[in-house]
Amino acid sequence: MAKMKKKRRAWTPAEVRELKAMARKKTPAAQIAKRLKRTEGATRQKAFSIGLSLDSRS
Numbered sequence: 001m002a003k004m005k006k007k008r009r010a011w012t013p014a015e016v017r018e019l020k021a022m023a024r025k026k027t028p029a030a031q032i033a034k035r036l037k038r039t040e041g042a043t044r045q046k047a048f049s050i051g052l053s054l055d056s057r058s
Contacts, residue, residue: 009038011046023047029054 011019015036022032032054033043047054 016046016050019043019047020050020052023052023054 018036019032022035029044029047030040033040036043038046044054
């Protein structure tokens with residue numbers, strides 16, 4: 001059976017605001033990803049691209 005390919009979803013300004021707010025509170029990346037319904041990798045990539053640090057400490 002063929003693997004289902006996911007369609008990329010653009011980040012909304014509201015999601016970016018929430019990402020920034022949660023990063024400021026030192027929320028773990030996995031928890032932020034779950035809250036935003038995104039993968040941890042996508043969340044870390046977006047944070048990096050806008051200059052946020054989601055260091056790997058839990």
